[in-house]
Amino acid sequence: SLRYFNVFGPRQNPDSQYSAVIPKFIKAMLNDQSPVIYGDGEQSRDFTYVQNTIEANILATEADCPPGIVVNCAVHQRTTLNELVEKINQILGKNIKPQYTDPRPGDIKHSFADIERLKKYLGYEPKVYFEEGLKRTIEWYQQVLQPQPV
Incomplete structure (x- = not known):
């Protein structure tokens, strides 16, 4: 079984209540609005571009993996939400500051995948x-996206 970590890429809906942070931040910042960060922004994620998950799924169809094993599908690269805002600003040539608010109950501080099994069993x-x-x-x-209110 593949366990996906913070998959992102084109075609994610930035307006859904289930939207991931990257499409929400991109939409806000394209519209010159501050992205909302719950907490201090030092929480980190192992953001995984969708093409990597496609590759892992294809490899999994051909892998000789022990039954019942769980394999993390990620990049093994830690990025804080503050760094995410900084990178979006760099790419867009902007300098938009995030709006910080209270942390959400239940949010985890750090999510960082060990991908050794992915490499070992799938050659990923x-x-x-x-x-x-x-x-x-x-x-x-x-x-x-045309400029519109967030």
């Missing part, structure tokens, strides 16, 4: 790392 190596995936995602949103 990440192809698209965070910054490149973020650039590709922002380019897609720039093409499809």
Whole structure:
């Protein structure tokens, strides 16, 4: 079984109540609005570009993996939410500050995947790392999102 970590990429709905942080932040910042960070922004995630999960799924169809084993699907690259805002600003050529608010109950502080099993059993190596995936995602949103209120 593959366990996915913070998958992101083009075509994610930034307006759903279940939306991930990356599409929400991109939409806000494209509209020159501050992204909302719950907590101090030092919480971190192992953001995984969707192309990597596709690759892992294809490899999993051909893998000789022991039954019942759980394999983390990620990049093994830690990024804080403050760093995410900084990277989006760099890519967009902006300097938008986030709006900090109280942490949400139940949110985990850090999510960082060990991908050794993914490498061992599937022969997986990440192809698209965070910054490149973020650039590709922002380019897609720039093409499809017209400026509108967040």
